[in-house]
Amino acid sequence: MVLKGNAYALGAGTVINAIATWKGAAFGIDLKTFADVRLFDDASEINGTIEGMPDADTRLIENSVSYVLEHFGIDMGGTVTTRSEVPLASGLKSSSAAANASVLATLAAIDKELDPFETVKIGVRAALDAKVTITGALDDACASFYGGFVVTDNREMKLLQRTEHEYDVLIFAPDEKSFSSNTDVSRSRVIAPWVDIAYELSLKGDFEKAMTLNGFLYCSALGFDTEFLMRALDIGVKGVSLSGTGPSYVALVTADQAGELGDAWNDCGASGTMIKTNIHNKGASII
Numbered sequence: 001m002v003l004k005g006n007a008y009a010l011g012a013g014t015v016i017n018a019i020a021t022w023k024g025a026a027f028g029i030d031l032k033t034f035a036d037v038r039l040f041d042d043a044s045e046i047n048g049t050i051e052g053m054p055d056a057d058t059r060l061i062e063n064s065v066s067y068v069l070e071h072f073g074i075d076m077g078g079t080v081t082t083r084s085e086v087p088l089a090s091g092l093k094s095s096s097a098a099a100n101a102s103v104l105a106t107l108a109a110i111d112k113e114l115d116p117f118e119t120v121k122i123g124v125r126a127a128l129d130a131k132v133t134i135t136g137a138l139d140d141a142c143a144s145f146y147g148g149f150v151v152t153d154n155r156e157m158k159l160l161q162r163t164e165h166e167y168d169v170l171i172f173a174p175d176e177k178s179f180s181s182n183t184d185v186s187r188s189r190v191i192a193p194w195v196d197i198a199y200e201l202s203l204k205g206d207f208e209k210a211m212t213l214n215g216f217l218y219c220s221a222l223g224f225d226t227e228f229l230m231r232a233l234d235i236g237v238k239g240v241s242l243s244g245t246g247p248s249y250v251a252l253v254t255a256d257q258a259g260e261l262g263d264a265w266n267d268c269g270a271s272g273t274m275i276k277t278n279i280h281n282k283g284a285s286i287i
Helices: 059-071 094-110 116-129 138-146 185-190 192-203 207-222 227-234 255-266
Strands: 002-016 023-040 046-050 077-084 149-153 158-163 168-174 239-242 249-253 272-278
Touching (some): 002 094, 002 138, 002 149, 002 192, 002 207, 023 059, 023 094, 023 138, 023 192, 023 207, 046 059, 077 094, 094 116, 116 138, 138 149, 138 158, 168 255, 185 192, 185 207, 207 239, 207 249, 227 239, 227 249, 227 255, 249 255, 255 272
Parallel strands (some): 046 077
Antiparallel strands (some): 023 077, 168 249, 168 272
């Protein structure tokens, strides 16, 4: 017997990075990670593949499938394959998207349903056990799963708010990679009192001001260039930040601002990829 399931989840951008305080906020973007799950009753292990990355660590997606099967007491093995529009290790929540997509694809394969938040929590557990996150990244996972803007308390595992907004989004993803698990946590914790101020702004729905403050704080703490933020502010962009622990920068823009900001960021002279997308308010889905 072969069971098959397919799903996708979203990449996301940062409003508040939760590493300093365990409290975060993020928004879903229209860049997707797709998962394909195949289960066999004569297999006992899950083997993962990340398309285009034959040497990548696949524990996250393998855990995501295994924990769903464990939850329902299903003794099967198989494969999980992911492919992504989200640049990996760029601060755009590729890990959360891969976990969510893998969990949903497994549910589709076994024809089972879970409460949406329980679905997210399985992916968070998989990420923690695979050691690809520091806080569990509940904020990123919720943005990837639900879409829109979310505010969370990661330590308490609570989704506090979710709202929908319409923005274009411009991203500059440098060629360098930055893995969350390698982040200097002690440097991030030093800025916690000021990150709390930004977090309070996000609770009030002032996401643009919150993410900009977050960006300056984390760029300073983690050693990233603030010139990308200044170039955005110079042309009137109100919401711009370092996404996650970097190295990508993300801005909420109008259609008119997108081209101007793209030119300004190109003038910074860094090597990377410019991505124009938008807020995705609908969230992850089984295909």
